[in-house]
Every structure is written in structure tokens, then in C-alpha cells.
Amino acid sequence: SPGIERSCENEPQAAYMSMMRGRYGIRTNQMHMVGSGHFRATPCHNMMQMMRENNTPRCLMNSCRRFAGRQFTAAVGCPRTEVLTNGCIPRKEICDPKYPFRTTTGVCNNLLHPDWGTYGAMQRRIVPNAYHDGHSTPRVSSSCSGSKLPPPRVISNKVHAAGPVARTEMNLSYMVMQAGQFLGHDFIRTKTFTRDDQEPLQCCEQDSKCPECFPISLPMFDPMKKPCMSFSRSNAKFDCSKIRQQINFATSYLDLSTVYGESEEAARDLRAFVGGQLKSLHNKLSVDPTDSTCALNGRFHPTKNYCPLSGDPRVNEQPIMSSIHTIFMRGHNSIATGLSKVNPHWGDEMLYQIAKKILIGVWQNIVYGEYLPQTIGHAAMVSNNIQLAPKGYKDTYNPFVDATTLNVGGLAFRWGHSSVRRDIALLDKHYKNPVPPEPLYNHFFKVPLYHAFNGQAIDDILRWTSNAKSSGLDRYLEPSVQQMLYKDDTGEVLDLASLNIQRGRDHGLPGYNAYRHVCGLSVAKHFGTGPGGLVDMDPDTAMLLQKLYSCPDDIDIWTAIISERRYDDAWVGPVGQCIIAKLFKRFRDGDRFFFERPDPIVGFTPPQLHAIKKITLSALVCATTDMLEIQENIFRTDQMKKPCALYPKVDLDLWKTHA
Numbered sequence: 094s095p096g097i098e099r100s101c102e103n104e105p106q107a108a109y110m111s112m113m114r115g116r117y118g119i120r121t122n123q124m125h126m127v128g129s130g131h132f133r134a135t136p137c138h139n140m141m142q143m144m145r146e147n148n149t150p151r152c153l154m155n156s157c158r159r160f161a162g163r164q165f166t167a168a169v170g171c172p173r174t175e176v177l178t179n180g181c182i183p184r185k186e187i188c189d190p191k192y193p194f195r196t197t198t199g200v201c202n203n204l205l206h207p208d209w210g211t212y213g214a215m216q217r218r219i220v221p222n223a224y225h226d227g228h229s230t231p232r233v234s235s236s237c238s239g240s241k242l243p244p245p246r247v248i249s250n251k252v253h254a255a256g257p258v259a260r261t262e263m264n265l266s267y268m269v270m271q272a273g274q275f276l277g278h279d280f281i282r283t284k285t286f287t288r289d290d291q292e293p294l295q296c297c298e299q300d301s302k303c304p305e306c307f308p309i310s311l312p313m314f315d316p317m318k319k320p321c322m323s324f325s326r327s328n329a330k331f332d333c334s335k336i337r338q339q340i341n342f343a344t345s346y347l348d349l350s351t352v353y354g355e356s357e358e359a360a361r362d363l364r365a366f367v368g369g370q371l372k373s374l375h376n377k378l379s380v381d382p383t384d385s386t387c388a389l390n391g392r393f394h395p396t397k398n399y400c401p402l403s404g405d406p407r408v409n410e411q412p413i414m415s416s417i418h419t420i421f422m423r424g425h426n427s428i429a430t431g432l433s434k435v436n437p438h439w440g441d442e443m444l445y446q447i448a449k450k451i452l453i454g455v456w457q458n459i460v461y462g463e464y465l466p467q468t469i470g471h472a473a474m475v476s477n478n479i480q481l482a483p484k485g486y487k488d489t490y491n492p493f494v495d496a497t498t499l500n501v502g503g504l505a506f507r508w509g510h511s512s513v514r515r516d517i518a519l520l521d522k523h524y525k526n527p528v529p530p531e532p533l534y535n536h537f538f539k540v541p542l543y544h545a546f547n548g549q550a551i552d553d554i555l556r557w558t559s560n561a562k563s564s565g566l567d568r569y570l571e572p573s574v575q576q577m578l579y580k581d582d583t584g585e586v587l588d589l590a591s592l593n594i595q596r597g598r599d600h601g602l603p604g605y606n607a608y609r610h611v612c613g614l615s616v617a618k619h620f621g622t623g624p625g626g627l628v629d630m631d632p633d634t635a636m637l638l639q640k641l642y643s644c645p646d647d648i649d650i651w652t653a654i655i656s657e658r659r660y661d662d663a664w665v666g667p668v669g670q671c672i673i674a675k676l677f678k679r680f681r682d683g684d685r686f687f688f689e690r691p692d693p694i695v696g697f698t699p700p701q702l703h704a705i706k707k708i709t710l711s712a713l714v715c716a717t718t719d720m721l722e723i724q725e726n727i728f729r730t731d732q733m734k735k736p737c738a739l740y741p742k743v744d745l746d747l748w749k750t751h752a
């Protein structure tokens with residue numbers, strides 16, 4: 094709705110942002126985005142006060158309140174792990190089994206266990222923890238020799254550092270990367286501990302003694318030229334057995350919490366409350382006024398260089414991510430507009446809920462129909478019975494299945510870090526680069542590409558993403574993330590491989606063999622690649638691992654997953670396939686609202702379901718951009734392009750009701 098956009102557009106944001114920068118020393122570097130949670134730098138209560146003083150309109154202040162609600166309070170100095178006072182008593186919720194829509198937080202999806210899969214739930218384990226002390230401290234020593242585990246950065250440099258020439262996949266498009274990251278953020282967000290003032294812990298400096306610090310030491314002569322990389326432990330609670338469990342700050346369900354928000358305040362901030370619409374600004378995402386990292390030269394322009402707002406704060410991590418969030422926001426709004434024409438008697442709430450329900454249906458169809466069969470292979474879909482029915486209903490809902498995200502799932506799904514390229518580029522209608530390709534590290538948390546060409550660049554970004562090739566799906570990470578992750582104005586950099594390895598240890602996840610075992614795969618007793626050894630790894634990989642680890646038991650799970658040989662028809666190998674299949678079986682069988690269900694209260698009618706099943710990711714991209722043509726399988730680059738006019742749209746007449 095243009096009215097709402099305008100009220101947020103004419104704000105003196107430049108003034109208050111620059112004033113606050115002076116007054117509170119808002120930092121513009123990216124270091125405070127470190128960790129999965131990507132915390133905002135500025136304490137929200139300070140922002141709120143400044144906004145009140147500046148008569149900032151409500152639409153902007155709400156967003157701030159949303160982040161205020163998320164902030165953790167801890168004692169002065171080092172933060173403390175939150176100890177559950179009533180950890181053994183499940184929260185009592187009164188659920189209405191007749192309510193037809195999902196709640197924002199996921200509560201009451203499961204009527205027997207209303208808190209399963211919710212925002213704030215504890216991530217689940219499929220094998221016992223491997224904490225050093227059995228309940229809380231990170232895994233630090235070998236389970237076979239007792240010696241120290243190899244330092245993550247040493248593993249990273251030896252096993253995961255890409256060579257000078259970028260390796261790309263022959264036939265896979267870069268959408269493999271972007272759909273994966275967007276999907277991962279739907280089911281997991283693990284925040285890290287910060288200082289009380291929401292600033293990141295400086296774990297290599299003044300906070301090094303804080304119990305929630307677990308810094309990564311770097312070897313001598315490391316290309317990063319520093320001795321230490323900061324790392325703060327993930328936010329966690331002790332369960333009733335006093336075992337430290339990491340919290341999930343996304344809803345586990347594949348419910349587009351990335352688009353709609355995962356808490357009530359977040360969801361409210363994103364809505365326009367007119368015509369069922371989500372807020373937007375010039376057909377792009379609306380403004381996140383609490384995020385100061387996007388201002389150019391200290392000036393914050395409400396249409397040109399603002400940080401975009403979406404349901405997940407990681408929206409701004411890199412420009413393709415912001416672009417994919419944008420097409421889902423547009424998809425919602427165009428469905429809501431279409432519904433309002435079919436059903437002029439529907440109010441805002443009905444339009445919002447039905448548009449949301451349809452878009453989530455489209456998303457689940459993409460995930461289970463297109464993305465997963467290619468990630469883990471069609472056979473694994475069938476053997477786990479998570480494949481979609483080609484036509485009509487399929488009901489696998491089981492109220493005894495807990496959909497809550499698996500802790501190891503959050504690590505396994507980082508396999509996609511291997512698909513990240515070293516560059517980023519645009520591709521215009523004529524398949525030319527309107528601006529030269531650039532190193533990706535120049536675009537972490539930066540918005541110029543997103544806002545370029547009056548927003549038209551979003552099409553160019555997505556055109557490039559569906560035409561460019563994915564980085565090789567192997568054990569190597571490109572320097573953009575292995576050397577230059579989140580490079581900021583001060584030259585500070587991180588290594589994603591080290592963070593992943595250290596994160597697994599922080600979470601008390603055991604090594605490779607524990608997961609091979611639970612997956613029914615042979616366990617490796619030695620580093621050879623013959624029987625009884627690392628049968629799913631190449632000899633050169635196995636040899637590297639042998640130099641680093643005392644025994645195969647110890648191999649860190651993320652390292653193992655991206656080091657296994659891939660199946661021919663999949664993007665991962667055996668252990669990755671098994672963990673990802675288990676994860677998505679929970680998200681399917683444990684989701685009362687899964688889109689294929691025949692349930693008369695929460696389901697679709699057969700014609701509605703049929704209409705939804707026709708929509709692919711290519712169809713969605715066509716419907717929400719000005720692109721003219723795209724290949725049918727957006728993840729492949731070896732297909733003919735098909736005109737966008739030939740892709741179906743959801744037939745909204747099927748939702749017509751009588752006043």
C-alpha cells in the first residue's frame with residue numbers, strides 16, 4: 094500500500110542515524126555480525142530513546158522494539174548461560190485444534206507437545222553429547238588418544254583451503270547455493286553470546302577469560318597474520334539432565350519464518366496491516382532502522398542505502414540473500430493482491446493468512462519437490478518416504494514425530510558453504526555484466542548491489558545466480574569465506590571452515606563415527622580407504638585426515654560431511670545424506686500443517702493443492718521479477734531456457750468464497 098510506504102519514506106533517518114553515530118559510536122564494521130545470530134550493534138533502548146526524541150514514526154520504532162524483545166540480558170561483564178528454572182516442566186499452552194493457520198512462533202503446531210519446533214526450542218540430539226565434561230564444556234581432546242584435537246584453523250588450511258583457481262560445477266547453477274542458505278535459515282538460527290551491551294565478546298582480547306569465549310588459535314605464519322580468531326559460544330540452556338543444549342531462534346518448521354518473522358513482534362513489524370500485505374518500499378524489502386551497517390559515508394538514505402528488513406536478520410548477509418528474500422515478499426504480496434480481487438469481502442487478516450498459507454505451500458513444494466531430491470538424491474527421498482506424491486494428497490503426519498531441528502542438522506546443512514563462490518556479479522537482459530564482477534568479500538552486509546539501478550539490479554542478481562555455476566561441491570571453501578569472511582573496514586577477517594569446526598565442538602557434537610553408526614553405515618577403524626576404513630573418502634583426503642587426527646572417531650562432523658565422496662545423483666555423500674534425510678523427515682512428518690495433508694481444517698482442497706504443485710522455483714522467480722526466460726530446473730545450467738510467459742501462476746480463483 095503506497096500510503097504506508099510513504100509514511101516510512103520521508104523520515105529524517107539520515108539525521109538521526111548520523112546523530113546516533115556521533116552520540117553512541119555506532120560501529121559500521123561487520124565484526125559484530127559474527128556468529129550465526131548476527132546481532133545488531135546498537136542497544137535497542139538507546140535507539141528507541143533517540144527515535145522518540147526525533148519523533149520517529151511508529152512504523153520504524155516497531156522494528157526496534159522487535160529487536161529489543163530479542164536481546165538477552167546477562168549480568169554485567171561476562172554473560173552467563175541461561176539456566177532453565179523450569180526446564181523439566183514443559184510450557185503449558187492452550188491450543189485451539191480448530192484454528193486453521195500456523196502460529197508465528199510454531200507453538201501449537203503439535204497439539205500434544207505445543208513447544209515442539211518452536212522459536213526458542215532446544216536443538217535435538219540423535220547421539221549422546223561429546224562434551225569434554227559430559228554436560229557442558231566443548232569437546233577438546235581425542236576420544237582414542239586423549240591428546241588435544243587438531244586446531245580448527247589447521248584443519249581448515251590443510252583440508253578446506255581452495256587453490257588459486259576457482260573450481261566450479263559443470264552443470265549446477267549458483268541457485269544451489271542461494272536456495273540452500275535461504276532454506277537453512279528457515280529451520281535454524283543459533284545465536285551466540287554477546288556482552289550485556291549487545292556488543293560481541295572480544296574473545297581474543299579483553300573478554301578472553303569469559304566462560305562463553307572459546308577463541309580459535311591460529312598457527313604461526315597463517316595467511317591471516319594474527320594469532321587468534323574470536324569465537325563466542327552458542328546460546329544454550331541446560332536441560333533437565335543438566336546437559337547444555339543450544340537454542341533455535343528460528344522456527345524449525347519450513348514455514349518461511351525467514352519471510353514472516355519468528356516471533357509475534359517480528360511478524361507485526363513486517364506487516365502493512367492493509368490488504369494482507371507485507372511492508373515494502375519501492376517493491377523492495379522495507380527498512381530495518383536498527384541496523385546501521387548499511388549507511389554510506391555515515392549517511393543513511395531511506396531509499397538508496399538502507400539495510401533491508403525481513404523475517405530473518407541474516408537477510409543482509411550478502412546481496413543474493415536479500416534478493417531471494419525480496420522475491421518471497423513480492424510473491425506474498427502478489428498473492429494477497431490477487432486474493433483481494435477474487436474475494437473483495439476478505440479483510441486484512443484473512444488475506445494475510447491465506448496468502449501466507451499458499452506461499453508456504455509453494456515453498457514446501459519447491460523444497461521437497463525440487464531442492465531435496467537433488468541434494469540427497471531421489472532414492473533417498475523414497476527410502477525415507479519423504480518424496481512428494483506426483484498428484485494429490487499424501488499424509489505422513491505423525492504427532493509423535495518431533496519436528497525440532499537437530500543440532501547436527503545445523504552443522505550438516507553447512508555443506509553448502511562449499512558451494513559459495515569467490516565472486517559476485519550481475520547479468521542484464523542481454524546476458525552482459527552491467528558492472529564488472531567483484532570479490533564477494535566486498536559485499537558482506539553491503540547493500541549497493543541490492544539497491545543498484547533503482548532496484549532493477551535484483552533481477553540482474555537473480556539472473557546471474559541462475560546462470561553462473563556453483564562453486565565445486567567438494568571439501569574446498571573459496572577464499573571469500575575461508576580467508577576473507579566478513580572482511581571489514583579495519584581489515585578484520587574470519588574463516589568459515591574454522592567457525593564450523595569449532596561450532597561443532599562448542600555444541601558437544603561427537604565426531605564422524607558416531608554419526609556413521611547411527612546412520613547404519615560402517616564405522617572407520619583406520620585411515621585407509623579399504624574395508625574397515627574411510628570407505629567413502631578419496632585416498633588423498635584420507636591421508637590428510639590421518640596427519641591431523643588420532644583416529645577416525647575424532648574427525649569433526651562438518652569436515653567429514655564435506656569430505657565424503659558425493660553420490661552421483663546428489664550434492665552430498667552418505668553421512669550428509671543420512672543426516673539431511675533424517676532432518677527433513679522430521680520437518681515433514683512432524684508438521685501438522687504440511688501442505689500435502691488432506692486435513693479438512695489445515696489442508697488445501699484437491700484443486701488448490703494441484704495448483705500449488707505446479708509452481709517451481711523458476712515459476713516463482715518469473716512471477717516476481719521482470720525476467721523473460723529461465724530454465725525449468727533452476728539448479729541446472731545445462732537446460733534450454735523457457736519463456737517466463739509459459740510458467741504457471743497459482744490460480745487464485747480456487748480460493749473464492751461467498752460473502
Ligand code: HEM
Binds near residue numbers: 589
Ligand atoms: C555467502 C554465503 C554464506 C556465508 C557468508 C555464510 C556464513 C555463515 C556463518 C558466518 C555462519 C555461522 C558460523 C558460526 O559462527 O558458527 C553460518 C552458519 C550456517 N550456514 Fe552459512 N553462509 C553462507 C552460505 C550458506 C549456504 C549456501 C548454506 C546451506 C546450503 C548455509 C547454511 C548454514 C547453516 C545451516 C548455518 C547454521 C545456522 C545456525 O545454526 O544459526 N550457509 N553461515
Ligand SMILES: [Ca+2]
Binds near residue numbers: 279345347351
Ligand atoms: Ca521456520
